[in-house]
Amino acid sequence: MVRRTGRLFGLILGEWLLQAEARLAGAGVEESRIEARLLAAHVLGRTKAWVLSHREESVDPSILEPWIARRERREPLAHLTGEREFYGRPFRVTADTLVPRPDTETLVELALELAPREASILDVGTGTGCIGITLALERPDLRVTLLDVSPEALAVARDNAETLKAGVKLVKSDLYAGVLDESYDLVVSNPPYIRRQEPLMPEVVSYEPHLALFAGEDGLDFYRRLASETSERLEPDGLLSVEIGYDQADSVPALFLEAGWKLVERRADLAGIVRALAFQQ
Ligand SMILES: C[S@@+](CC[C@H](N)C(=O)[O-])C[C@H]1O[C@@H](n2cnc3c(N)ncnc32)[C@H](O)[C@@H]1O
Numbered sequence: 001m002v003r004r005t006g007r008l009f010g011l012i013l014g015e016w017l018l019q020a021e022a023r024l025a026g027a028g029v030e031e032s033r034i035e036a037r038l039l040a041a042h043v044l045g046r047t048k049a050w051v052l053s054h055r056e057e058s059v060d061p062s063i064l065e066p067w068i069a070r071r072e073r074r075e076p077l078a079h080l081t082g083e084r085e086f087y088g089r090p091f092r093v094t095a096d097t098l099v100p101r102p103d104t105e106t107l108v109e110l111a112l113e114l115a116p117r118e119a120s121i122l123d124v125g126t127g128t129g130c131i132g133i134t135l136a137l138e139r140p141d142l143r144v145t146l147l148d149v150s151p152e153a154l155a156v157a158r159d160n161a162e163t164l165k166a167g168v169k170l171v172k173s174d175l176y177a178g179v180l181d182e183s184y185d186l187v188v189s190n191p192p193y194i195r196r197q198e199p200l201m202p203e204v205v206s207y208e209p210h211l212a213l214f215a216g217e218d219g220l221d222f223y224r225r226l227a228s229e230t231s232e233r234l235e236p237d238g239l240l241s242v243e244i245g246y247d248q249a250d251s252v253p254a255l256f257l258e259a260g261w262k263l264v265e266r267r268a269d270l271a272g273i274v275r276a277l278a279f280q281q
Contacts, residue, residue, distance in 0.1 A: 010061075011058070011059055011061050012055065012056055012057060012058055012059065013040065013051065013054055013055050013056070013057045013058075013059045014055030014056065016040070016059050016061055016064060017033075017036050017037060017040060017051075017055070020032075020036035020039065020040070020064070020068050021033045021036040023068060023072055024036060024068070024071060024072065026072075027071070027072040027073075027074065028074070028202075029071065029072075029074070035071065035077055036068075037051050037052065038077065038081070039064070039067050039068060039071060039077070039080065039081075040059075040064065042067070042080065042081045043063060043064055043067050044059070067080055074201070074202035074203050074206065074207075075203070075207055076099055076203040076207055076208070078093045078099040079093065079094070079095060079099075079207060082094075084099050084100050084128075086100040086102075086104070086105070086128075086130040086134065087105055087108055087130070087134045087138075089133075089134070089137070089164055091128045091129070091130050091133075091160050091164075092128065092156055092159055092160050092163070093128055093156070094152070094156050095207060095208075095209070096150060096152035096153050096155075096156060096209055097127045097128045097152075097153045097156050097157075097209070097212070098127045098128070098208055098209065098212040098213070099208065100127070100128055100130040103243065103269055103275050104130065104131060104190050104243055106243070106267050106268070106269045106275040106276045107131065107188060107190060107241060107242070107243045107267075107275070107276040108131055108134050108135065108138075109267070109276075110241055110265060110267045110276045110278060111131070111135055111186060111188045111241050112135065112138055112139060114186060114239055114241060114265065114278055115135070115139065115142055115185065115186050116185060117141050118141045118142070118143070119141075119142055119143070119184075119185035119186055120142075120143045120145075120182075120183075120184045120185050120186075120235075121135055121142050121143065121144045121145065121184060121185065121186045121187075121188060122144075122145050122147060122179065122182075122184040122186075122187045122188070122233070123135070123144065123145065123146050123147065123188050123189070124147050124175065124187060124188070124189035124191065124226070125147070125148055125149075125189055125190060125191050125192070125212070125222075126146035126147060126148045126153070126154070126157050126170075127148065127153050127156075127157065127190075127212060128153070128156055128157060128160055129146050129156070129157030129158075129160045129161055129166075129168070130160075131188055131190060132144045132145070132146040132157075132166075132168055132188070133146070133157070133160055133161055133164055133166040133168060135188070136161075136166040136167060136168050137164060137165075137166050140167075143169075144166075144167075144168045144169070145168065145169040145170070145171055145179070145182075145184075146161070146168050146169070146170045146171070147170075147171045147172075147173050147178070147179065148172065148173075149172065149173065149174045149175075149211070150209070150211060150212075151172055153209075153212075154170055154172050157170060158170055175225055175226075175229060176229055176230075176232075176233050179233065182233065183232075183233055183234060183235050183238070184233060184234060184235065184238060185234075185235050185238050185239070186238065186239050186240075186241065187226075187230055187233060187234065187238070187239075187240045187241070188240075188241050188242070189222075189226060189240075189241075189242050189243070190242070190243040191215065191222035191223065191226065191242065191243075192211065192212055192213055192214055192215040192221075192222050193215050193219045193220070193222065193223070193243075193244065193245045193248065194213045194214050194215065194219050194245065195214075195215075195216070195217060195218050195219035196214060196216065196217050196219075197217075198219070200213075218251075219245060219248070220248075220251060220252070220255060223242065223252050223255055223256070224255060226240065226242065227255055227256050227258075227259035227261065228259060231260075231261075231281045234281070237280070238280070238281075239264070239278050239279070239280050240261070240278065240279045240280075241265070241276060241277065241278040241279075242276070242277055242278075242279075243275055243276055244274070244275060244276070244277060246273050246275070249266070249273075249274040249277075252277060253277060256277075256279050260281065261279040261280065261281055262279065262280050262281070263277060263278075263279055264278050264279065264280050265277065265278035
């Protein structure tokens with residue numbers, strides 16, 4: 001509800017933005033100014049540029065109130081807007097999927113370099129489908145399968161594949177149980193890798209699916225499964241490429257080397273932190 005008539009509702013957009021920013025900052029939201037603008041744009045059905053250039057518009061604060069209250073309770077912004085950009089494309093996000101992180105673009109870039117022409121790719125733990133769908137769209141020569149144990153996540157991945165027009169196959173499976181007849185040139189995975197006692201932001205621990213986050217006491221349980229079960233799913237000379245947590249650049253390679261794998265690539269993010277690894281048998 002935006003009116004061009006000044007203070008029809010007793011508040012102009014510029015004032016609302018300042019109040020919203022202060023409330024979000026008070027609730028511990030780090031990027032409170034940007035988020036207030038994004039929320040206003042979403043609720044008013046406008047672009048962020050429109051919000052910035054229409055500060056004198058009269059707004060009805062009662063329409064904005066429930067959204068700002070939800071964000072104050074630290075519900076993730078992506079849950080409120082229903083989407084998050086990844087590798088330049090919008091992905092639908094729900095409470096059943098991990099919110100795609102910029103960190104994961106490091107794994108995508110490594111996979112794009114590693115994948116031979118016309119390779120078959122399996123994205124294990126696909127969530128929104130952001131990794132596999134991006135690979136399929138960036139490299140139409142690839143044959144991509146998206147796999148997740150969560151049927152709800154897989155439904156979101158299917159929706160994203162359709163909206164973004166990515167030709168991918170989808171499989172519901174507990175790790176490889178549903179693809180035992182298949183083999184791949186490259187398995188990619190951003191698996192659950194958080195240790196049980198890790199202190200987490202409220203957005204993460206209270207709203208994101210724990211199935212997508214936690215991997216046992218030391219955060220390494222899913223890597224252990226990948227290390228022991230992946231070789232049978234790979235073509236000769238096939239590769240496994242995984243995202244790792246910011247502090248797992250030693251522990252994850254150690255676990256794979258112990259299981260007979262060779263570390264063939266390490267890729268750091270822009271901050272210089274190693275976030276993606278590739279292994280071969
Ligand atoms: C860290 S999230 C990654 C989601 C997405 N690939 C991304 O990068 O945003 C891990 C995903 O693994 C899935 N998952 C957890 N356990 C699984 C299992 N045993 N087999 C297959 N997928 C599993 C979760 O449902 C979740 O979607």
